[in-house]
Every structure is written in structure tokens, then in C-alpha cells.
Amino acid sequence: MIETPTHTTEPIVTGSSVLGVQCVDGVVLACDTLASYGSLARFQRITRLHQPAPGVVIAGGGEYSDLQQLFRITDNIFRQEFCQEDGYELSPRALHSYLARVLYGRRSRMDPLYNSLAVAGKGRFLGCIDLYGTAFESEAVATGIGALLALPLIRKQWHAALAMDEGVRLLEECLRVLYYRDCRALRSVQVAKVSDSGEVLISEPYELSNLQWKVAQAAEEV
């Protein structure tokens, strides 16, 4: 009987939801900048978005150390591809497939990387992978509690002609909802835009605006 390693089956420092939406001119990813230590909001200005190569962005939730490991892995494969100097470029879809194999391989060794990832790339690519290695492409993705709170909102608002700026506003609204309801979410967020041509814009962390807490006063009056 193989002894089960347990250290990676209990995440310690964790990131919450990641959101993504496909738009008519590119793809948008969004997440907050918090890495929680249990219920403690431990690291409040970390980035969960990563650009390993031109035209590709990955974002992840779950165990933050595993996420950093995955970022290093993707950096390495792109570096190896670059050193080949054969003019061949690893596509976002190839990276998505590769990461799915990495996560599936680790779960099959009973030593999972405890993350769920969203992969965005040029050519309007948006994919999602969970810690079991389940991978799919979709016009709207949300991981963690975002799959319950944000995904229905994104699906409801989504349409084929959604522009990237509208996509950003849509994801901001979802992050706002998550900030209201997800105890592991933060007001400080980051957004990444990947245009069809591969132009990547990752914002600096900024605070969500237009937060409405009046309903809390109403609850007190009752």
C-alpha cells in the first residue's frame, strides 16, 4: 500500500475565486489580491495573475505555494521553447493542455497541486483546470466560490458581442458581489486583458469602487 502524502491535501495559504470571460476582441481575467491563512487575511497585496509569455496569462486560486510552483513550471517550459529558437511558439491551448497534464499527474500520484486555474491567451482562448486535472474551454469561467456566486451572473450577462471594457466591468461587478459575500475575498483586485492579437494588459492592484453597505444599516434597524 502506497503511503498517502497529506501535506498538499490540506491547503494552508489560499487564494479565493478567479473569474474569466471571453469577449469579442479578447479575454479578460480577474481576481483579488489576497492570500488567506485560514480565516486570517494574511497577504493582502500578492498577485495571483501571471504572464509566462507574450499573449498568455494564467490566474489561480487555492494553495498559494502550489500556485507559485505552477508559475515557475510555466516560466520554465516557455524558456525552454524560447531556447529552441525554431520560431515555434507554444500556444495558449497547448499550455492549457500541458497544465492539465501536470495537475492530473500530481492527483494520480495522490500528491495534488491544490489549485484551480484559468488560462487566457491570444486568439480568444479561455480555459479552466481544477486540481483533478479536469480541463475545458469555455466563454465564461469562475473557480471556487465564484463558481456558485459569479458564474451565473457572468452567464446571464454574457453575449457574443461583449467588448473587453464591458467584460472588465462585468467581472468587477462579480468581484463586488464576491467581496460582499465571500469571507475570503478582498476589495483590492487585479484585472488582466488579453487581446486577440496577444497584447496583454495586467492592471496594478486597485480598490473596487461603488461599494454599497446601506443594506447593512437596514438589517440593524430590524
Add this chain to the structure above:
Amino acid sequence: MSHPDPGFVSMSFDSDTQRKIVSHQRTWSPYVDNGGTVLALAGRDYAIVAADTRLSVGFSIPSRNFTKIVQLTDQAVLASAGMGADRQYLHKILRSRLEIYRYQHQKEMSLGAIAQLLSNTLYSRRFFPIYAFNVLGGIDANTGEGFVFGYDAIGSFEKVKVVCSGSGQTLVQPVLDQQLAGRQKYDVPDDQRMASLSLAEAIELTRDVFNSAAERDILTGDALELYAVTASGVRCERFELRRD
């Protein structure tokens, strides 16, 4: 001695087992059930392989468009319900094995050989099973007759005329049995019932049972992918199912 109450933990347990019982530590499961229903049906000169496209995790639906079917050759199509990641793995290695076979033998693998290959592949993981419930459908290259194979997760398989697996199995299989392979109709002999079913009728029946399964099974729905295998090749059709 194996009383679950920590107060009854005896010193006869090894320390690791004891720690697990006392801390109520649950071991992480590498499996997840992503639901979904798959079906295969064989007529005299065709086979149908169908599956819904919903990917469920518990009560949520991460994807409404997640294919469960892979076309292996011009004569064989495979559909798998169960765990999404295991299915993707299984489909990937089967496709690569068939590619190698093509290079080595300069021909496609026959339906019977694919059926056995799938069984061996599943059984090679007997003690860490691939959590996928497969139905394989296709036509015999020599006779042109349709055949389907049903599997369990560890490779037991059976050559049949009609089979359904996955979360809607309990809803769909009895209907198929009664309509196509049942023993309750005395007007038409068993062997003629399947033979007299045309492809168009079979597609209609498949659509009906998937619509029925989607009514009651929350893990089945969104869309139906249907592969019809005939002597002239494989045709894929898509129909909407209820999305709630």
C-alpha cells in the same frame, strides 16, 4: 476493536491509524463524479453513440459544453461517463495507441480489437481504477453490422446491441431494454426488433430517452451529442437538452 468512537481506541492500532481516527482526518480522494449519461445502440448497418455535454461538480455546472465522446476510427466511437479528468486521460492514451497502431500496421484497428484494447487499458489500472464508464460503438469492417460494447470501470465488457452508462443509466437502460431488447413484447421476435429499427428511428429514440433523463437526472442535460456510424463514415449531430 475497530470502534469509530475515539474513546474506544485501543493500543492495538498502529500510531498512524490511531492518529487518523482520533483526529477524524479524512484522506483526500483523487476521484470526483462529474456525472453525465452515455448511450450506444447498434442497428443492422449502423451504430449510434450519444452523450450529454454537461460537466457537473456536486450541484454546480462548471461547463455546459464538455464533450464525452471521442471518434477513435472511421468505424469506432467511444463515449465515457464518470470523472472528467480520467475520461480525458483515457481518450488521450487510446487515441495515441491507435495512432501508433496506424503507423505500425498501415491500417485502422478493428472494432473488436479496440474493444479488447480498452478493456486491457482499464484493467491495467485494476488497483487504481480509471473512473470512467465506457460505451463503445461502431460497425464491423467486414460485415458492416453495428455493434456496441458496454464496460465497467475496471475492464469487464460485454458485446451487446444497446447499452447506457452514467448518471442516467437507471432511467434510460430499462426503457431501452423494454423498447429494443425486452422480453415483454411477444409480437416481434427479439432478434428482429433491433434489425427492423431504422437509423432515423434510432436517433428519435435516443433523443427521447435523453430528454427524459434530463427531466429527472440533475447531472444530465444542456446538449446531446450524437455520433452515427455507418458504412459511409461518422456523422455528428447536436441537439439541445434542458439547461436547468
